Amino acid sequence: xxxxxxxxxxxxxxxxxxLHIILNLADSFKExxxxxxxxxxxxxxRTVVNLFMEPSTRTRVSFEIAQKRLSADSTNISVAASSVVxxxxxxxxxxxLEAMNPDIIVIRHKAAGSPHFLAREVNASIVNAGDGFHExxxxxxxxxxxxxxxxxxxxxxxxxxxxxxxxxxVAHSNIMALSKxxxxxxxxxxxxxxxxxxxxxxxxxxxxxxAAIEGVDVVMALRIQQERLGGDSLFxxxxxxxxxxxLNRERIELIHPEGLVxxxxxxxxxxxxxxxxxxxxxxxxxxxxANGVAxxxxxxxxxxxxxPDDIANQK
Amino acid sequence: MxxxxxxxxxxxxxxxxxxxxxxxxxNGKIKECGKEAKLPTQTSDxxxxxxxxxxxxxxxxxxxTHLREPGEEYKEDIASGSAAASAGGFTTICCxxxxxxxxxxxxxxxxxxxxxxxxGLCRVLPIGAMTKERKGESLAEMGEMVESGCVAFSDDGDxxxxxxxxxxxxxxxxxxxxxxxxxxxxKKISRDxxxxxxxxxxxAGLASQPSVAETSMLYRDLELVRLTGxxxxxxxxxxxxxxxxxxxxxxQGLPVTAEVTINHLTYTDAVCMDYDTNTKVxxxxxxxxxxxxxxxxxxDGTIDALxxxxxxxTSIEKALxxxxxxxxxxxxxxxxxxxxxxxxxxxxxxxxxxxxLTTAPAxxxxxxxxxxxxxxxxxxxxxDKNAKWTxxxxxxxxxxxxxxxxxxxxxxxxxxxxxxxxxxxSV
Numbered sequence: 001x002x003x004x005x006x007x008x009x010x011x012x013x014x015x016x017x018x019l020h021i022i023l024n025l026a027d028s029f030k031e032x033x034x035x036x037x038x039x040x041x042x043x044x045x046r047t048v049v050n051l052f053m054e055p056s057t058r059t060r061v062s063f064e065i066a067q068k069r070l071s072a073d074s075t076n077i078s079v080a081a082s083s084v085v086x087x088x089x090x091x092x093x094x095x096x097l098e099a100m101n102p103d104i105i106v107i108r109h110k111a112a113g114s115p116h117f118l119a120r121e122v123n124a125s126i127v128n129a130g131d132g133f134h135e136x137x138x139x140x141x142x143x144x145x146x147x148x149x150x151x152x153x154x155x156x157x158x159x160x161x162x163x164x165x166x167x168x169x170v171a172h173s174n175i176m177a178l179s180k181x182x183x184x185x186x187x188x189x190x191x192x193x194x195x196x197x198x199x200x201x202x203x204x205x206x207x208x209x210x211a212a213i214e215g216v217d218v219v220m221a222l223r224i225q226q227e228r229l230g231g232d233s234l235f236x237x238x239x240x241x242x243x244x245x246x247l248n249r250e251r252i253e254l255i256h257p258e259g260l261v262x263x264x265x266x267x268x269x270x271x272x273x274x275x276x277x278x279x280x281x282x283x284x285x286x287x288x289x290a291n292g293v294a295x296x297x298x299x300x301x302x303x304x305x306x307x308p309d310d311i312a313n314q315k
Numbered sequence: 316m317x318x319x320x321x322x323x324x325x326x327x328x329x330x331x332x333x334x335x336x337x338x339x340x341x342n343g344k345i346k347e348c349g350k351e352a353k354l355p356t357q358t359s360d361x362x363x364x365x366x367x368x369x370x371x372x373x374x375x376x377x378x379x380t381h382l383r384e385p386g387e388e389y390k391e392d393i394a395s396g397s398a399a400a401s402a403g404g405f406t407t408i409c410c411x412x413x414x415x416x417x418x419x420x421x422x423x424x425x426x427x428x429x430x431x432x433x434x435g436l437c438r439v440l441p442i443g444a445m446t447k448e449r450k451g452e453s454l455a456e457m458g459e460m461v462e463s464g465c466v467a468f469s470d471d472g473d474x475x476x477x478x479x480x481x482x483x484x485x486x487x488x489x490x491x492x493x494x495x496x497x498x499x500x501x502k503k504i505s506r507d508x509x510x511x512x513x514x515x516x517x518x519a520g521l522a523s524q525p526s527v528a529e530t531s532m533l534y535r536d537l538e539l540v541r542l543t544g545x546x547x548x549x550x551x552x553x554x555x556x557x558x559x560x561x562x563x564x565x566x567q568g569l570p571v572t573a574e575v576t577i578n579h580l581t582y583t584d585a586v587c588m589d590y591d592t593n594t595k596v597x598x599x600x601x602x603x604x605x606x607x608x609x610x611x612x613x614x615d616g617t618i619d620a621l622x623x624x625x626x627x628x629t630s631i632e633k634a635l636x637x638x639x640x641x642x643x644x645x646x647x648x649x650x651x652x653x654x655x656x657x658x659x660x661x662x663x664x665x666x667x668x669x670x671x672l673t674t675a676p677a678x679x680x681x682x683x684x685x686x687x688x689x690x691x692x693x694x695x696x697x698x699d700k701n702a703k704w705t706x707x708x709x710x711x712x713x714x715x716x717x718x719x720x721x722x723x724x725x726x727x728x729x730x731x732x733x734x735x736x737x738x739x740x741s742v
Contacts, residue, residue, distance in 0.1 A: 012518065091634050111636035112520035113590030132638065134520020172520060195523070197514025232506070 001309065003302045007119045007126040010135035011176040019144065019180060021308045025298035026145050026291070028311050032069055033293055043072035046304050047102040050076045051093070052129070053109040058265055058289065059129050059139070063106050066296035072104075072304075090114060091121060098122040104303050107131075125303040133167050139264055140173035142295040144181065146288045147218055150260055154181035158256075160213045161203075162188045162245060163222030163272055164234065166195040170264045171222060175203045188212035189245060192234040209245050214254045220262040221247045221272040238271045248274045252282065260284050316362050317341045317355075318733060320697060323366025325349060327373055328670035329686035338371055340693040343736030348687045362738060364731050366697055372669050373685050374406025374437075374694030374734060377647065378467075378676040379550060379574060379622035382408075382439070385426060386415025391627040391714050393427060396647070397436040399625070399713040401740040403648040404729040406437050406694035407677075407684050412444040413471040419444035419455040421463040428464050436739045438694075440466045440682065445484045445495060451475045454487050461491040466680045469496035469550065472597065472642075474532055476502065481536065485545035494546035494572070494679065499532035499557070500598065509637055511584045511599040519588055521637060526554035526605070529598055533557050537564045540571060548679055549573040551624050553598035555608030562617045572679045574620040575609050577650045578719075580657060582606075586719060592633045592640035593719050596626075610662050613671060619679055621671035623650050627715030645718050648711055652725035655700050659726075695733040702728035 003021050005013065014022075032040055048067050052060050060076065067074040077093075090109070097105060098121075105124045107115050112132030119126045130136040144154070151157055159178050165171045165187045178185045179202035187198055188206040198205050206212035213219050224241060235241045242248075252261065261273075261282045269275050278285060302308070318340040325348065326333050336350035347353055355361060382396040391399075393410075400408045410427065412418035418427060424441050431439035443465035444455045450473075457468055468488050474497060475481045481497075488495040505524035510516040516523035533549055537560060540547045549561060552573050564571045582600045594600065612618040626643025633640050654672070658665045673685035684694055704710055706720040732740035 089634065090636055109636065111638040113637045116590045117636060132520050133522070169520060172517070195517050196512060197517035200514040201517060230506070 003308055006303070007115070008137055008299055008303065009115050009119060009126065009128050011137045011140050011173045011180070012135070014180070016180045019141070019177060022141055022295065022298050022302065023145055023148055025301065025308055025311055026141070026294040029297040029301070030294045032297070033290070038069050039071060040069065041071045042301060042306070043067070043070040043304055046072045046104070048072045048074040048104045048106065048300065049097050049102045050074060051097070051105055051107045052076065052078045053090070053107070054079065054130070056108055056129070058292070059108065062289070062292040063129060063296050066293050066300055069293070070297055070300060072300065090117070094118050094122050098124060104300060127299060127303060130169055132169065133172070134169050135173045136169040137173050138292070138295055138299060139170050140177040141299070142288055142292040143174055143220070143262060143264070144177050145291040145295055146262065146284050147260065149287065149291070150284065151217060154178065154183045157183040157218065158186065158216040159183050159218040159220070160186040160188060160216045161220045161222065162209055162212065162247065164193040164224060165189055165198065165222070166193050167225055167229065168222050172201070174220065175201050186212045186216065190235060210251065210254055213251065216255050216259055218260045218262060219247065219252070219255050220264070222264065223266060223268055224271055238268075242271050246272055246274065247277050249276055252277050252280070262288060265289070317360065318362045318364065318736070318738060319355070319358065320364045320366045320371055320695065320731070323369050323371035323697060325371045325687065326666060326669050327687040328666055329373070329674045330688060332687070333666060338687060338695055340695065340733060340736055343693055345687055345689050345691050345693050348689060364697060368699070369730065370698040370700060372696050372698065373673045373687050374696050374732065375404045375672045376407040376676040376685055377405050377623050377625070378409045378620055378680060379576070380408040380410050380625045380647065381413065381627065381643070382410040383627060384414065384430065385423065389714070390629055393430040393439060394434040395712065395714045396625070397431060397434045397439065399647040399711065401436040401732045401734060402712045402729060404651050404696040404698065404732060405647060406696070406732065406734045407440060407682070408437055408647070409440045409442050409466060409680070411442055411469060411471040413449065417444045417449045418442070419447055419449065421456065421459040424460050424463040424465055437734050438684070440464065440680070442467045442469050442496065444468065445470050445475060445488070446480065449473050451477055451480065454483060457487055457491050461493055465493070466682055467494050467496050467548065469498065472498055474498050474500045474502070478535060478539070482539050482543060485539055485543040485547065489543060489545035494548045496548045496550050497532070497536055498550045499529045499536065499552070501528050501531050504528040504531065509595050509599065510587055511601040513584060513602060515584045515588060519590070521587070524599065526556055526601060529553060530556045530560060533560050537569060537571065540564070540569050544570065546570045547572075551576050551579065551598060551622065552609070552618065553579050554601050554605045558608045558612035558617055561612070565617065572619045573617070574622045575613055575618045576622055576624045577646055577653045578624070578644050580606065580609055580613065580621070581653055582719065590637045591719060592635060592637055593644060593717050593721060595637060595640050595642055596644050597642035614663055614667060619671070620676040621650070621654070621668070622676070623647050627713055628717045629715055633717050643717065645713050645715055648713060649706060649718060649720055649725065651698055651729055652727035655727035693733055693736040696729055697731040698727060699730045700727045702726070702730070704728050
């Protein structure tokens with residue numbers, strides 16, 4: 001098997017085989033994180049820059065841990081510490097980084113297409129760690145890995161994503177990843193949170209959350225991201241949202257008896273999900289976080305030019 | 316010096332002419348034109364241009380250009396914009412008032428006209444602001460601006476959202492006999508979104524604006540036209556619904572006209588998918604169905620004029636994230652090859668293309684030009700429709716190069732432009 005992409009800009013450019021390569025590779029990498037000495041020399045001498053132009057804790061830390069476990073030299077640039085506050089453009093920031101010859105740049109940015117812009121301008125491999133409302137490919141991959149841990153096959157699975165689909169890069173990447181893997185993806189939310197074209201992306205669109213989640217194998221709740229709405233009004237208030245769309249004990253009984261509850265975090269407890277559901281027996285939310293490290297190790301390994309077969313042969 | 320353009324294919328929509336012949340220019344006027352043209356016996360004092368195999372047209376008129384002066388001369392100024400215009404085949408351009416300061420009083424209007432006269436490469440007709448400082452709060456000094464040379468009024472990119480004020484704008488402009496031009500956009504709906512709302516904006520993950528941001532304002536304005544009887548021109552309409560609204564208004568006899576940009580006739584939202592900021596424009600490129608409706612509208616005359624909406628920006632505004640880049644594409648120097656490409660594809664007839672760039676805008680604005688009639692001011696353009704050239708910083712006269720065609724080879728080139736009897740451009 002061969003992985004031909006120099007950059008990970010999104011799920012959209014990837015084939016089903018590409019997705020399986022990453023998932024299988026991540027499976028192999030999981031074991032490293034369970035060792036007492038959690039480090040392999042695979043990316044020794046490689047330089048990775050984590051360019052986070054938007055606040056992030058979970059994703060940034062996950063990438064950082066993945067880099068350390070693969071022995072890459074990494075450095076972090078976050079928005080508060082960067083030259084951006086001094087008025088430097090993204091292009092200048094990137095070309096200055098490029099002058100120091102990094103192998104990989106991991107970028108998070110609130111403007112969609114920023115990773116694509118960088119990929120045209122610099123030689124380093126670009127990994128998209130979330131761009132605007134566009135994509136968050138490593139999140140979708142870790143979600144798929146978590147599903148794979150529990151379900152034998154993606155084919156025929158029903159997965160429901162509930163919340164502000166329009167402003168969720170996680171939803172967009174998951175719709176594409178799960179559709180490519182053969183699952184049925186449903187999205188649910190008030191019409192204010194469902195933009196046109198979702199059906200053409202391959203999702204079944206619901207405004208009735210109960211109808212959407214009935215019998216599904218997986219339900220994902222999305223965080224209400226008030227800070228990204230720029231004053232747009234998409235729902236009356238969090239109280240009504242919780243009542244109409246929140247995952248609570250009664251509602252969760254509608255999903256398949258062996259169904260999983262997922263959330264990309266951070267959670268607004270009591271808004272999109274009640275604490276008992278978030279912490280309940282169906283919840284795999286913390287497994288998602290653990291899998292994030294393995295997925296990012298796999299992605300970094302491939303970006304550094306590693307062959308999927310080498311890791312498979314080592315086993 | 317007199318000029319003789321020999322043996323060209325002359326297309327003059329004002330006289331329904333499409334024939335091989337000669338154009339003789341003397342004392343700034345058209346002296347002879349057509350297959351019957353009498354050639355002078357002595358040509359030693361005459362500049363002779365070989366028109367064999369070339370198109371000879373009335374000088375083109377662009378009723379929607381941004382020259383950036385005063386205020387943003389690093390992007391374009393009246394001299395560089397005029398040079399771009401004459402290189403692109405235009406002998407008349409109308410500049411929008413979104414300068415700094417805005418062209419909202421006769422002092423700015425006079426400055427523009429003075430600068431244009433200095434460069435002398437084409438006729439620059441200013442479009443004044445409808446409201447003071449283009450703020451949409453109170454009427455601008457339209458009376459004095461018309462006296463000084465403004466041919467129409469518009470707040471350009473800032474649609475007048477206050478309906479009561481828009482009514483007064485129409486009435487006031489009517490008083491001075493000029494049309495009001497509106498960029499129809501409800502900013503509460505469009506929210507400055509960079510892309511048309513649809514499946515492609517969902518795939519690109521970009522904020523998006525639906526067509527109703529345009530049509531809701533257009534509908535309102537058409538009803539205000541019905542109320543006031545004022546002349547109204549819809550700038551750069553971009554969607555099928557707008558074409559339909561204009562068609563209906565015209566059939567009801569309202570004094571309404573409309574324009575479309577060459578870019579909206581050429582591109583759809585698919586061109587935005589690579590996040591090339593040279594595709595970011597407002598209104599955004601819409602769907603194939605919208606583009607088809609715009610093409611039909613131009614063909615059947617529902618849309619009167621074809622324009623560039625030449626909007627120069629430098630890398631400072633464009634080498635950015637898509638969300639943060641400025642809206643706008645240049646067009647003065649590319650409209651000829653782009654228009655001829657549409658003719659080549661069979662999308663529009665050559666005669667209608669020429670009309671939409673000459674007599675049609677002249678009629679919308681009640682200005683002279685756009686004709687090769689004997690005695691008319693000699694504005695003539697000669698085009699080699701087979702010549703190929705590459706669009707880049709070295710070939711463009713504009714100070715800016717923000718176009719999706721950057722680096723691409725195009726076919727069709729202006730080889731000579733005569734403005735007011737003088738040869739101002741030739742290659």
